[in-house]
Amino acid sequence: MSKTITLTINGERCELAVEGYRTLLDTLRNEAGLTGTKKGCDVGDCGACTVILDGKPVCSCLVLAAEADGAAVQTIEGLGKNGKLHPLQESFVRYGGAQCGFCTPGMIMMAKALLDANPRPSEEEIRFAIAGNICRCTGYTKIIEAIQAAAEE
Amino acid sequence: MSDLSVIGTSVRRPDVPGKVTGHARYAGDIALPGMLHAKIKRSTIAHAHIRRIDVSRAAALPGVRAVLTHETVPRVLHYGSPHPRSASVTRDQYILDRKVRYWGEGVAAVAAESEEIAEEALDLIEVEYEPLPAALTVEQALAPGAPVIHERPDNLVVEPVLVKRGDIDRGFAEADFVIEGTYELGRPTPAYMEPNVCLCQWDAEGRLTAWISTQTPFMVRGILAEVLGVPLSKVRVLVDHMGGGFGAKQDLFQTEFLCALLAREAGRPVRLEFTRKETFLGGRSRHPGTVWLKQGFTKDGRITARQGRVTLNSGAYGSHAPGVTSVGTWALTSLYRCDNVHLEGRAVYTNTPIAGAYRGYGVVQTYYALDCQLDEAAERLGIDAAELKLRNAVREGDLSPSGHPIVGHGLEDCIRRGRQETNWPPTKAKQAGRRRRGWGMGCEMHGSSAYPGIKEQGNATVRMNEDGTLQLFTGTTGLGTGAHTALAQVVAEEIGVRFDDVSVVHGDTDVVPWDIGAFASHTTYMGGRAAQMAAAEVRRQLLERAAEALEAAPGDLEIRQGIISVTGSDRRISVRDAIAPQKGVPSVQLVATATYRPTKSYSFAAHFVEVQVDVETGQIDVLQVIAVHEIGRVIHPVAAAGQIEGGIQQGIGHTLTEDYVIDLKDGRSLNAGFVDYKMPLSMDMPPIRTVILETAPDPGGPFGAKGVGEDPIIAIGPAIANAVHDATGVRFRHYPITPEHVVQAMKARSSK
Numbered sequence: 001m002s003k004t005i006t007l008t009i010n011g012e013r014c015e016l017a018v019e020g021y022r023t024l025l026d027t028l029r030n031e032a033g034l035t036g037t038k039k040g041c042d043v044g045d046c047g048a049c050t051v052i053l054d055g056k057p058v059c060s061c062l063v064l065a066a067e068a069d070g071a072a073v074q075t076i077e078g079l080g081k082n083g084k085l086h087p088l089q090e091s092f093v094r095y096g097g098a099q100c101g102f103c104t105p106g107m108i109m110m111a112k113a114l115l116d117a118n119p120r121p122s123e124e125e126i127r128f129a130i131a132g133n134i135c136r137c138t139g140y141t142k143i144i145e146a147i148q149a150a151a152e153e
Numbered sequence: 154m155s156d157l158s159v160i161g162t163s164v165r166r167p168d169v170p171g172k173v174t175g176h177a178r179y180a181g182d183i184a185l186p187g188m189l190h191a192k193i194k195r196s197t198i199a200h201a202h203i204r205r206i207d208v209s210r211a212a213a214l215p216g217v218r219a220v221l222t223h224e225t226v227p228r229v230l231h232y233g234s235p236h237p238r239s240a241s242v243t244r245d246q247y248i249l250d251r252k253v254r255y256w257g258e259g260v261a262a263v264a265a266e267s268e269e270i271a272e273e274a275l276d277l278i279e280v281e282y283e284p285l286p287a288a289l290t291v292e293q294a295l296a297p298g299a300p301v302i303h304e305r306p307d308n309l310v311v312e313p314v315l316v317k318r319g320d321i322d323r324g325f326a327e328a329d330f331v332i333e334g335t336y337e338l339g340r341p342t343p344a345y346m347e348p349n350v351c352l353c354q355w356d357a358e359g360r361l362t363a364w365i366s367t368q369t370p371f372m373v374r375g376i377l378a379e380v381l382g383v384p385l386s387k388v389r390v391l392v393d394h395m396g397g398g399f400g401a402k403q404d405l406f407q408t409e410f411l412c413a414l415l416a417r418e419a420g421r422p423v424r425l426e427f428t429r430k431e432t433f434l435g436g437r438s439r440h441p442g443t444v445w446l447k448q449g450f451t452k453d454g455r456i457t458a459r460q461g462r463v464t465l466n467s468g469a470y471g472s473h474a475p476g477v478t479s480v481g482t483w484a485l486t487s488l489y490r491c492d493n494v495h496l497e498g499r500a501v502y503t504n505t506p507i508a509g510a511y512r513g514y515g516v517v518q519t520y521y522a523l524d525c526q527l528d529e530a531a532e533r534l535g536i537d538a539a540e541l542k543l544r545n546a547v548r549e550g551d552l553s554p555s556g557h558p559i560v561g562h563g564l565e566d567c568i569r570r571g572r573q574e575t576n577w578p579p580t581k582a583k584q585a586g587r588r589r590r591g592w593g594m595g596c597e598m599h600g601s602s603a604y605p606g607i608k609e610q611g612n613a614t615v616r617m618n619e620d621g622t623l624q625l626f627t628g629t630t631g632l633g634t635g636a637h638t639a640l641a642q643v644v645a646e647e648i649g650v651r652f653d654d655v656s657v658v659h660g661d662t663d664v665v666p667w668d669i670g671a672f673a674s675h676t677t678y679m680g681g682r683a684a685q686m687a688a689a690e691v692r693r694q695l696l697e698r699a700a701e702a703l704e705a706a707p708g709d710l711e712i713r714q715g716i717i718s719v720t721g722s723d724r725r726i727s728v729r730d731a732i733a734p735q736k737g738v739p740s741v742q743l744v745a746t747a748t749y750r751p752t753k754s755y756s757f758a759a760h761f762v763e764v765q766v767d768v769e770t771g772q773i774d775v776l777q778v779i780a781v782h783e784i785g786r787v788i789h790p791v792a793a794a795g796q797i798e799g800g801i802q803q804g805i806g807h808t809l810t811e812d813y814v815i816d817l818k819d820g821r822s823l824n825a826g827f828v829d830y831k832m833p834l835s836m837d838m839p840p841i842r843t844v845i846l847e848t849a850p851d852p853g854g855p856f857g858a859k860g861v862g863e864d865p866i867i868a869i870g871p872a873i874a875n876a877v878h879d880a881t882g883v884r885f886r887h888y889p890i891t892p893e894h895v896v897q898a899m900k901a902r903s904s905k
Contacts, residue, residue, distance in 0.1 A: 021269075035182035036175015038396070040346045041429035045827035048346060076175035089173040093165060096791040099799065100633025101172030102346035102396030108173060127835045134827065136346050136397055137633055139798030140835045142791070 005069040009034070010078025018065040025049045025060040028075060036076040036105045040134070047133030050106035050113075051075050057113035059132075076105035079112065088112055088150045097146030099137035107133045111147045120151055158714070159646040160856050163791035166638045167657070168394065168631060177394045180364040181350040181426055188352070189218055191415050191425035192271040193407070194261040194278050195434060196253040199289065199504040199820025200300060201282035203251055203260065210277040211263060216270035218419040220278070222261045223249040226414055229380045233472040234372075234404045234509065241479070241606040243310055243471025245303055248380065248410040253282070254302055254469035255504050256820040257434030259407045264415040264423045287504040289817050291442065291466050294503045302469065302502040310467045310474040314482045314498035324458025324493030328449025332529055336522035337887035340441040340466075340814070341807035343511050344832060347396020348432050351412040354422040360387045361413055368398045368630050369670030373409060374662045380410055393660045398632050399803070400510035400863075401437040403672050404472055408435070433825035437509030438813050440465040440477055440500070444522035448491070450530050454541050456491040463498040463519055465508070472509035474500035476606045481515020483554040485523060488564070488598055489545040505815045506822065510672065512803065513866045516599055521888065524595045524871030529884060537578045538875065539594050539759075543568045547598065555605055555753040561849020563757035563783030564598060570844055571759045571781045579763075584880060587769050590776070591880025594761045595872035601678035601851075601860030604753045611679035611749045612666035615644055615687040617695065619740035621715065621729035622654045625687075628668025629680040631659060634862060635792030636676040640684045642788050643677075643855045647688035648695070649712025650728055666746060674860025675751070677788060681855040683749040690745030698741060699731040754851035756859045757783040760801070760868040762839075764876040768899045771892025773877060775805055775839045778869065782843070785850040785859035793861050794843045800865025801841055806832045808870040808888045 002017045009032055016031050025042070028034045028051070037060060040048030044062040051060045052074040060073075079086040088108050091097065098104040107130060114121055114129040121129065126147050127140070135143060171177030208220045226248045234242040253260060261278050265271040288294035294308040302308055325331060352364040361383065367373050370390040378388045395402070408425050416423040427435060442465035449457040463482045467474035482498030527545070531538035546564040553559050571577065571594065579592040602609050614626040625644050631637050641655040659665055668680065696707040696717070703710065703726055705719045712718075718725035734740050761779040766772070780797055787793050803811075810831040814823040824830045850857025870888055878884045883898040 029182075030184070034175070035178070038179075038347070039181070039426075040348070040396075041827055043429065043826065045429070046346065076173075080174055085170065085173065089170075092173045093169045096163070096166075096795045098169050098172045098633075099635070099792075099795055100346065100397040101169070101177055101394060102179065102633075104172050105175045127838075130835045132834075134346065134832065134834065136344055136399075136803070136832070137799040138795055139800075139802035139841060140838045141798040141841055142795055144835070 003066055005066060007068060008072040010074060020066055022065045023061050024063040024065050024068050027065040028060060034075050034077050038102050038105060040102065047110065048103050048106040050109045050133060052109055052113055057110050076109060079108065087153045091146040091150035095146040095149055096142040103133060103135040107135065107143060115151055123148065157646060157856065159642045159652050160786065160788050161790065163789055164638065164642060164652045166635050166792065168637060179347060179394050179396055180352060180366045180392060181347065183352050183364050185354060185422040188422045188424055189264040189266060189419055190268040190271050191262055191264040191412055191423050192268065192275055193259040193411065194275040196256060196258045196260050198253060198282050198284060199256045200285040200287035201253050202285065203253065203280060204283045205281040206261060207279040208261060211274040214270065214274045214277060216266040217263060217274045218421065219264040219415045220261065221249065221411060221414055223251050227380065231376060231380050233470050239607045241476025241603065242473055243475060245471050248407060255506055257506060257822060258469065259435065262411040262415060264419050287820055289504055289815065289820050291464055291501045291503060294501050302504060308502045310471040310500040310502060314479050316483060316486060316494060316496040318486060319493035321458040321460050321493045321495040325449045327451065327457040329452045330533060331447060331449045332526055332533065333447040334526060334886050336444045336446065336525065338442050338518045338521065339807065339812040339889050340438045341811040342433060342436060342438040342813050343399035343401045344830065345397030345399055348427040348429055349406055349408060349436065350426040351408050352422060352424045353412040353416040355417050359383065360389065362389045362391065363409065363413060364391045365409060366395050366402060367392055368402045368632060368672055370630060370662050371628055371667050372670050373405065376405060377409060377413060381413060390662045391660060392630055395630060395632050399512045400514065400672055403510050403670060404437055406435050429827065430825045433813060434506060434822055437472060437507055437511065439511040439517065440467065440474065440508040440515065442466050442518060444519055446522045446526055448526060450534065454534055454536055454544050456489055456545055458493040459485065459491045461485050461496045465500045466503050466505065467500045468503060468505045468507040470507045472507050474508065477510065477515035479606055481519040484516045485519050487547050487554050488520060488523060488596060489527060489542065490547055490551060504820050512800065512863050514863065517867050517870065520597050520867050521870045525874050525886065528593065528875040528878065539568055539572055539577055542596055553755055555600055557753055559755060560851050563849035564596060566846050566848045567757050567759035567781040567783050568596065570846060571761045571779055574779050574781065574842065574844060575761045577761065588765050588767050589880040590763060590765050591876045592761065592763050593872045593874065593876030593879055594759060595868040595870065595875060596759045597864060597867035598755045598757045599674060599864045599867060600753045600755050601854065602675040602751045602753050603673040604751060609669050609675065609679060609751055611683035612668060612746065613680065613683040613687040614666050614744065614746040615684065615691045617691055617732055617743040619732060619734060621727065621732050623650065624656050624658055625684055626658045626665045627680055627684060628665045629659065629676045630671040632671055634796055635789055636671065638792065639677045639788040640681050643681045643685050644688040646856065647685050648692045650715045654715065674862040677858050678754065678854040678860050679749060679751045681858060682751065682853065683747050685855040686747035686749055687745045690747065691743050694743045695728065695731060699726055702726055702731060751853050754853050754859045756785065756861060756864050758864045758868050760872040762872045762876050764873060764880055766877055766880045766895060768881060768895065771895035773809055773890065773895065775873060777839050778841045780841060780843050780865060781846065782861065782864060783846040783849055784861045785854055786847050786857035787845050788858055790845065793845060796861050797843050797865040798841050801869050802833050802838060804866040804869030805873065808873045808890065810889055812889050
């Protein structure tokens with residue numbers, strides 16, 4: 001049974017027909033064509049699919065698209081403006097916060113949600129905020145440096 | 154070499170903007186019109202013949218477009234890892250077989266209009282098994298009358314690796330004391346963030362295009378062509394960005410063949426993506442196993458003899474077992490000097506998931522034993538462990554495991570620098586309370602390139618455009634380490650242009666020069682050297698042309714920052730002007746291809762760690778890591794440090810928490826997911842102080858550079874185990890060292 005839902009994705013309102021069982025993650029990737037949001041586990045364990053839903057970071061694999069009807073979704077693609085990188089994105093480039101890059105979109109969205117709520121987090125607060133976002137390449141060292149540097153800007 | 158301008162600077166990595174904006178395309182991000190979705194049915198038994206497999210109900214399900222079983226796929230015995238005919242890998246796999254050899258092995262595949270339909274179809278496939286007794290441990294597989302898993306009744310993957318140097322009987326006779334121990338090694342998995350994925354499409358001319366998350370696109374192309382019976386010219390493998398591989402994505406996972414065959418049968422593109430659970434079931438782990446090690450020492454700390462027996466559990470297929478066993482066993486000839494060495498390495502089939510290549514490739518296992526035992530010897534001798542290791546460290550001219558003399562004194566430098574950084578030895582804290590702190594250190598060395606197990610070859614093509622910018626064509630794969638950036642830096646440095654003037658073309662087997670793949674810590678070392686050689690030839694051609702314009706001999710010219718000048722004069726011309734079209738005549742094509750066949754170089758590291766052990770809960774926290782690495786020449790300091798920090802993270806993982814557990818009753822996987830397979834997260838990771846030394850550059854690498862990819866995962870394990878001993882007085886001879894083990898050991902001690 002498909003259902004028509006309305007989502008505001010990165011500021012653009014769109015209508016999508018989705019099956020009742022379809023996750024927000026699959027809807028973003030396959031229906032909206034926004035493949036920046038990654039599928040690392042599809043069961044809410046890794047955080048690679050983190051997006052910001054009505055201001056709150058969520059694992060988009062744990063949200064049904066139908067549940068998000070009427071909501072505003074922010075994905076990694078909506079972060080930079082006019083070809084310019086968001087300070088977090090710039091910081092991840094500069095400080096080596098991304099290696100393979102597969103966790104990066106989710107990591108940056110989680111960091112954005114943190115900085116939106118707490119513009120000057122301590123290192124401990126950063127570590128806590130990204131505790132559900134698994135990175136297998138960096139040891140988190142440079143990710144934390146990147147988030148700290150972005151916060152200081 | 155102090156006049157290097159691009160090498161040694163952390164230039165902006167061109168691959169990263171795409172990664173931070175979500176625009177970087179991974180194999181799983183590609184969608185094609187008419188694309189079908191495939192799923193694999195996996196066995197629910199560890200060892201059995203398939204008596205009957207009935208797919209009629211699955212095939213009849215609306216939306217199902219193709220179903221494959223062992224009865225309908227080509228029966229071609231093939232290599233599990235695509236290094237055909239090398240001594241490192243085995244040829245023991247079929248795409249699908251009549252027999253299953255571990256719980257979770259693929260037995261059938263379906264392509265359907267949606268993933269949901271494909272999944273539903275899997276449930277409709279009926280498989281009738283004729284169960285066979287299973288050998289789930291090495292002991293069971295080696296016992297008399299054990300179930301035979303492949304052809305060999307002894308269940309060995311290959312003939313044992315035997316190493317004999319000197320005379321161990323004489324060596325042990327010279328010893329003042331002997332230490333002997335058996336070290337048990339868990340089953341960590343690489344757990345790359347991007348699940349394995351493959352998308353296959355055939356065109357009307359019978360050409361296959363495959364987007365695959367693989368470290369070895371040319372090897373995959375070769376084995377796909379061989380097994381599918383098509384020429385290489387009709388197989389194109391594409392891989393742009395990759396979400397990690399850590400060695401394991403050198404193998405073929407049944408998926409690539411099945412995806413290609415389903416696409417051919419259905420006449421539509423087919424996408425096959427592993428679930429996270431399947432990355433455990435159908436993926437590759439590090440080899441679990443045991444290392445028995447016995448060494449003789451003199452009173453002044455010299456090692457007189459070393460005898461070792463390495464026994465690795467290969468799981469159901471051989472994959473990289475020959476290479477891992479050989480590299481791990483041979484590694485024990487080195488690191489700490491010893492003239493009398495006798496080693497034996499074996500790899501054994503069991504009915505468990507497949508072990509393969511994973512960062513550290515056998516050396517993680519054997520150096521854990523070796524380094525922990527040196528720590529034990531230091532305690533017996535009353536000598537500081539770092540001092541004992543320094544006295545015995547391999548040095549310039551010693552024979553390395555690959556048979557080459559060691560270049561430079563990297564290991565000594567690492568130990569010395571680490572001692573300075575930590576004010577070693579640390580003052581001994583009183584160990585009585587609940588939370589006890591301790592320090593430990595460990596050492597390692599690791600080769601760049603898989604030589605001599607694999608005779609390697611790196612190729613590169615460099616082409617100058619008519620505006621003076623350059624294209625580097627490389628077959629190396631970008632796992633995420635920044636290797637392509639490093640290669641572009643090498644080209645820019647060699648020619649004398651700015652980094653931004655060099656673009657890298659990669660990821661398409663139809664376009665770039667052949668490459669053996671990204672593994673064995675060799676991409677910068679080998680691919681970089683090939684790129685340097687090609688760049689040098691383009692530079693030569695360029696200078697020849699510029700010499701005419703400048704009316705000077707090519708040998709009198711130099712290029713800096715894109716400006717060609719005559720040495721000692723003010724005559725100059727930009728690279729752009731030197732190559733530009735003139736009077737309507739197009740620019741001359743400056744292009745060069747180079748081939749490099751490396752032997753081997755060794756990188757070194759010493760890791761110093763502080764831990765805290767809660768003796769009531771058994772919790773071990775790593776408080777800080779000081780990692781000193783000697784890598785010859787650092788090309789991109791941030792990328793190099795990033796790899797080191799990431800390797801330490803994975804090493805902390807396998808030492809303390811990571812273990813893929815197989816039920817010894819039935820071979821079932823018990824923790825195939827990220828909740829139960831516990832990796833270090835941001836809250837668990839300690840601060841890491843990374844120190845990179847460039848004291849032993851190797852002439853085999855570009856500007857002296859050596860590999861760094863695998864090194865950081867090796868020394869951290871024994872360093873932690875040694876620190877735990879320092880904190881608690883308990884010497885653990887296994888990994889992972891879990892809280893349960895600590896609590897049990899503390900209880901056992903207090904009851905004595």
